[in-house]
Amino acid sequence: NRDGNDGEGGQEADEAHGEEGLGAVAGFECPSGADAGVWQLEHIRHFTMELSALAVTLNSECTSVTCPKMKATDEWMYLCAAHKQPQECSAMDYIIHTLDGTCSLLTSAKWFPSRSHIPDSSLKYFQSIARRLYRILSHTFFHHRATFDAFERKHQLCCRFVAFAKFFDLIPPKLLIIPESAFDPSTTQQ
DSSP: OOSSOOHHHHHHHHHHHTTTOSOTTOOOOOOTTSOHHHHHHHHHHHHHHHHHHHHHHHTTTSOTTTOSSOBSSTTOBOOBTTSSSOBOOOHHHHHHHHHHHHHHHHTOTTTOOOSSOOOHHHHTHHHHHHHHHHHHHHHHHHHOHHHHHHHHHHHOHHHHHHHHHHHTTOSOGGGOOSOGGGTOHHHHOO
């Protein structure tokens, strides 16, 4: 980290995710004395790493031929913000651009100069990051359902990510288009 201090919140978030990820039923309350911005940043950082693992899993089936546009449903087509002007990308390019852009932003010394405190002016990025990361999950759900289901059974990523986004009001409910029954632990466990 840039300032040599994980700060209050960073280490706790690291520990909360652990090897198997934060349990779907775990709360997202910021620990006493921890910086709430750092707490959110560390969770987003972990979700980004987990979504990178999902991207690797999708690599052979989500190609520019099978998924030439980043879509969830026919109503939800997403433009890639990694370009000077937002434009259409294949789904995999969009996923890679989104993950790369998120990593670049979260490690930006300009916007996140310290992992012990997040400036108020940087908190605004969490909503756009969360919306874009969620699109990876929604594309996977609607276009690669078997992969989504297998990944969700093992990691409960969508369940945890949606709970996190709701807890911090990062994504408006109308944009949460994956049915909750798809990631309800009682229906996704074998």
